[in-house]
Amino acid sequence: MPPRRQQTKVLCVAEKPSIAKAVASHLGGGQVNTHNTGNRYVKNYVFQYNFPAWGECEVTMTSVLGHLVSRDFESRYNNWRACDPSALFEAPIQTYIQDDLKPIAENIKSQARFAKYLYIWTDCDREGENIGDEIRQEALKGNASLSQPNRIFRARFSNIERAHIINAACNPVTLDDAQANAVYSRIELDLRIGACFTRNLTLSVQPLFHQHFGNREQGLISYGSCQFPTLGFVVERYLRVRNFVPETFWTIKVMHEKEDIKVNFRWARNHLFDRMPAVILFERCLAARIARVTKVQTKPTSKWKPLPLTTVELQKCGSRFLYMDSSRVMTVAESLYTKGWISYPRTETDQFDGGMDLRALVQKQTQGGPWAGLAQALMNGGFSAPRNGRNNDKAHPPIHPVNFVEPTQLDAQERSVYEFVVRRFLACCSEDARGSKTDISILYGTETFNASGLVVLARNYLDVYKYDRWTSSQVLPDFQEGEVFEPTEARIQDGKTSPPGYLTEPELIALMDANGIGTDATMAEHILKIKERNYAWVQPRGRRPQGNDGDDEAESGGEAPPAANATRGRRGRGGARGRGGRGGGVEGPGRGATTGVQEFIPTTLGVALVEGYENMGFEISLTKPFLRKEMELKMKAICDGQRTKAEVVHETIEQYRDVYVRTQQRLNVLRDAVRKYCLGPIEAHNG
DNA sequence: GCAAGGTC
Numbered sequence: 001m002p003p004r005r006q007q008t009k010v011l012c013v014a015e016k017p018s019i020a021k022a023v024a025s026h027l028g029g030g031q032v033n034t035h036n037t038g039n040r041y042v043k044n045y046v047f048q049y050n051f052p053a054w055g056e057c058e059v060t061m062t063s064v065l066g067h068l069v070s071r072d073f074e075s076r077y078n079n080w081r082a083c084d085p086s087a088l089f090e091a092p093i094q095t096y097i098q099d100d101l102k103p104i105a106e107n108i109k110s111q112a113r114f115a116k117y118l119y120i121w122t123d124c125d126r127e128g129e130n131i132g133d134e135i136r137q138e139a140l141k142g143n144a145s146l147s148q149p150n151r152i153f154r155a156r157f158s159n160i161e162r163a164h165i166i167n168a169a170c171n172p173v174t175l176d177d178a179q180a181n182a183v184y185s186r187i188e189l190d191l192r193i194g195a196c197f198t199r200n201l202t203l204s205v206q207p208l209f210h211q212h213f214g215n216r217e218q219g220l221i222s223y224g225s226c227q228f229p230t231l232g233f234v235v236e237r238y239l240r241v242r243n244f245v246p247e248t249f250w251t252i253k254v255m256h257e258k259e260d261i262k263v264n265f266r267w268a269r270n271h272l273f274d275r276m277p278a279v280i281l282f283e284r285c286l287a288a289r290i291a292r293v294t295k296v297q298t299k300p301t302s303k304w305k306p307l308p309l310t311t312v313e314l315q316k317c318g319s320r321f322l323y324m325d326s327s328r329v330m331t332v333a334e335s336l337y338t339k340g341w342i343s344y345p346r347t348e349t350d351q352f353d354g355g356m357d358l359r360a361l362v363q364k365q366t367q368g369g370p371w372a373g374l375a376q377a378l379m380n381g382g383f384s385a386p387r388n389g390r391n392n393d394k395a396h397p398p399i400h401p402v403n404f405v406e407p408t409q410l411d412a413q414e415r416s417v418y419e420f421v422v423r424r425f426l427a428c429c430s431e432d433a434r435g436s437k438t439d440i441s442i443l444y445g446t447e448t449f450n451a452s453g454l455v456v457l458a459r460n461y462l463d464v465y466k467y468d469r470w471t472s473s474q475v476l477p478d479f480q481e482g483e484v485f486e487p488t489e490a491r492i493q494d495g496k497t498s499p500p501g502y503l504t505e506p507e508l509i510a511l512m513d514a515n516g517i518g519t520d521a522t523m524a525e526h527i528l529k530i531k532e533r534n535y536a537w538v539q540p541r542g543r544r545p546q547g548n549d550g551d552d553e554a555e556s557g558g559e560a561p562p563a564a565n566a567t568r569g570r571r572g573r574g575g576a577r578g579r580g581g582r583g584g585g586v587e588g589p590g591r592g593a594t595t596g597v598q599e600f601i602p603t604t605l606g607v608a609l610v611e612g613y614e615n616m617g618f619e620i621s622l623t624k625p626f627l628r629k630e631m632e633l634k635m636k637a638i639c640d641g642q643r644t645k646a647e648v649v650h651e652t653i654e655q656y657r658d659v660y661v662r663t664q665q666r667l668n669v670l671r672d673a674v675r676k677y678c679l680g681p682i683e684a685h686n687g
Numbered sequence: 688g689c690a691a692g693g694t695c
Contacts (some may be wrong), residue, residue: 016694041695066693073689080688088689127693187692194690202688224690338695346694522692 008054011115012061012155013108013135015122017041018337018344020063022160023121027059027169038103041065044111052170060111064104067127068134069095071187073195085199086660088192089653108135109142118146120154120175123395126639129154130183132175159353159397181645182638188649189631190225193656197223197622200660201609204667205674212679221609222533225628226518228609230526231535232623233511234600235610237503244499250278252285254442254449255489259477262488265442265449271495282492284445291444293483301437301454303470305461307350307389308398309424311520312513314345316506317424319597321467322416325505325538326524332417333399341405342421346521347396350389352428356397359383362429364404365422374464378429382460386428400425423464430461433470440479444487451476502599504541515625516632535606538598604677612673616666618659 014020020043024032028047035044045061073091077083083091097105112118118139122128132154140146153172157164201221209218251271255264272278307313311330318329333345352358362383365375401422407415435456442449453476462468503511508527512518518526530536602610610623620627634652637643663670 064693065695068693078688085689123693131693183692187690190690190692192690196689198689220688222689226691334695519692521694525691 008057008117009115010049010051010054010057010059010117010119011108011111011139012059012119012121013139014061014063015128015131016065017043017063019121019123019160020045020061023165023169024059024061026160026162026165027061037062037107039065039100039107042104042107044107049169053172054117057117060115061121062107062111063121064108064131064135065101067131068097068101068105068138070098071095071191073191080199080203085196085203086657088196088199089657089660091192093188093191105138108138112139112142112146115139115143115146116151118152119172120152121157122154124156124158125393125395126179126183126635128395129176129179133177133180136175158349158392158394159356161353161355161357164353164355176639178639178641182635185638185645185649185652186631186635189652192653194222194224196656196660200663205670208671208674208679218534218605220533221605222529223622224526224529225631226522226526227529227533227535228623229515229517229625229628230508230512231530231602231606232610232621232625233508234503234530234536235602235607235623237500237507237600238602238607241499241502246496246498247273248275248494248496249273250275250492250494252278252282252447252449253489253491253493254285254291254444254487256291256485257488258479258485261474261477263440263451263474263476265440265451265487268441268448268450275494278492281445281447282490285447285490286445288445289486290484291442291449291487293440293479293481293485294443294448295439295441296479296481297440298436298438301435303433303435303462303468305384305387305427305430305432306424306465306468308352308386308428309400309421310348310350310389310391310398311346312348312509312523313350314399314421315509315524317420317467318417319505319509322420324413324417325527325598326509327528328413329417330524332413333421336410336414336418336421339405341401341403341418343398343400343402344396345399346519347399348391348393348520349396349398350391351398352386352388352400353397358386358429361400361402362426365401365426367404369404369407369419369422371419371422371426371464374430375426378426382431383429384431398428420467423466427461427465430464431458433460433462434458435470435472438476440476444490501541502601504597504599505538506597508600516629517625530606534603535609536600536602538600541597541599605674608673608677609670611677612670613663615669615673616663618662620655620659622659 012020012023014023024045024047027049028045031047033046035046037044042063042065047059047061048056049059050056071093073088074094077088077091118136120132120135122132122135136152139152146152152175154175155168156171156173157168198220201223205221206218249271250273252267253264254267255262257263269281314333315326315329318324318326322329324332330345333342336342337345359379362375362378366372366379399421401418405418407419410418433456435454435458438453440451452473454473455475456470456472459470462470505527509523512523512526517523531538613622631652634643634648638645638648
């Protein structure tokens with residue numbers, strides 16, 4: 001081979017090693033040299049690639065491990081008592097690179113030295129844009145000439161399919177500074193506000209515990225823009241359960257037996273809370289004696305297959321079906337991901353990209369596992385394109401299996417998460433379940449009553465997705481429109497409304513998701529945090545009211561709940577035991593006094609914090625999700641170029657400074673709440 | 688001893 005001219009060098013940097021490896025293997029075409037770096041996870045991949053804009057280049061593909069740069073206050077602010085916490089609103093912030101990440105920064109600097117182009121391959125979301133900016137700054141330290149125009153680009157990609165990656169490689173775009181700045185403002189605000197309120201809360205509330213309990217420990221009492229609203233959801237539901245007052249209602253039950261089948265009709269009014277009108281309507285029914293069939297309608301119905309799997313959905317399903325809490329599910333999913341069995345587990349996307357070869361992924365699942373035959377059936381013509389959800393983060397595809405692994409090679413938890421991911425994916429590629437639904441309405445006196453029946457005709461996706469239930473109900477006897485009959489039984493019945501259950505983890509995740517609290521990657525951490533901080537604890541949800549059946553004593557014995565008398569002195573009836581009926585999930589295998597679902601109970605401290613802040617009467621509550629939502633809107637405004645980072649940071653800090661000042665003025669409200677809930681009656685401490 | 692966001 002003739003000696004080459006000095007080749008153009010391109011440095012590519014991804015957000016994580018898995019992307020660097022995947023991109024290198026697609027672009028390098030089997031001719032990739034791998035080199036170690038100073039970090040055990042990060043490798044450099046060297047190969048040739050012919051970029052349309054730059055010609056044949058020598059490419060070094062490497063990565064960071066998420067954010068490279070850390071931020072904290074200067075060390076003179078480390079001592080909590082050396083300054084007022086509010087000084088943190090304006091204290092200088094220093095940036096630095098953590099020791100374990102220094103080799104990664106060094107690698108970028110040295111690799112940038114001889115590069116003509118820097119090509120950034122971070123995830124295509126706001127954080128990715130920001131991480132891209134961190135990478136750019138590091139590369140510039142190693143090679144200032146990269147600051148010339150048209151030297152730094154980023155790739156736009158949302159999955160690591162070969163064709164998609166090659167397309168991205170050939171169509172570089174520029175980094176979006178606005179998005180990067182939105183994240184810089186979030187980082188600064190979270191740090192200043194979180195640190196300031198945490199110190200203030202700890203320094204002003206912790207001493208109460210120490211005075212009261214002597215040396216008994218009460219750790220850090222923290223505030224964060226995500227953890228506090230998370231706690232707020234838990235407390236809100238708890239108080240709703242505790243303050244629940246059952247109401248008596250009346251309903252009319254109608255039953256008719258025909259062809260040896262007993263059909264129960266539901267009252268169209270469902271129930272009334274006043275007895276008199278219910279009785280009057282019931283008497284009209286009796287007076288009429290005869291009921292007339294007003295509608296008989298049989299029509300096809302279907303149960304839709306599930307949407308492609310997002311992180312939030314994985315966490316919810318983990319709680320419901322797999323007996324794992326959200327942080328456990330994520331840990332297991334990450335291990336399956338790093339082993340190469342499933343795709344990246346942190347995604348908001350519930351749409352598969354048109355370019356993905358889904359059939360090839362289904363084919364891999366025909367190799368084994370209890371679902372092999374069902375996967376084969378999809379290959380034999382059963383395949384149906386997945387539904388599209390509404391979310392696309394443009395950074396990652398939905399969670400799906402990327403390779404087949406014998407379930408026996410996995411530990412128990414990995415096996416159940418892997419099985420779930422596979423079954424969910426195969427369900428997405430199956431047909432909806434089909435059935436036939438019959439609705440019957442009757443007019444009895446002045447009242448309408450309804451009955452319906454379902455016949456499942458084709459289970460389709462349900463065969464592989466064992467987590468969903470859809471079963472034929474009792475077959476209805478033949479009724480004709482216009483037919484009249486005298487109901488076999490009609491009676492008026494009273495009942496009581498029942499309280500909602502305590503918040504379950506799937507419900508909590510859904511609330512956080514709907515309110516923009518945390519990201520797919522961090523929701524589980526916030527939930528863990530409110531447990532670690534002793535703001536809330538969990539117990540398995542009982543399926544039946546307590547004391548029933550008594551075959552599962554062990555379930556309630558494990559945990560020592562903190563002082564349970566949090567509602568001392570509150571009005572409302574006792575008896576509000578957690579039983580909600582909602583969010584039920586699948587029956588446990590074979591037995592079951594409890595579902596796998598955990599429910600969240602705030603501790604006395606958790607209730608006190610929420611109530612204390614609520615009682616201060618600010619129009620914007622720190623425990624409600626609005627502030628976080630507002631921050632989200634401001635970040636959007638920065639991304640859209642409508643506002644600057646400096647404006648947003650300044651305005652938000654002033655807003656919180658105001659809250660802080662008023663918190664200080666009304667500190668006794670907070671302390672009183674803590675005394676009331678955590679330290680016994682308020683009278684005991686009146687000095 | 689603080690937050691939330693990346694990632695391993």
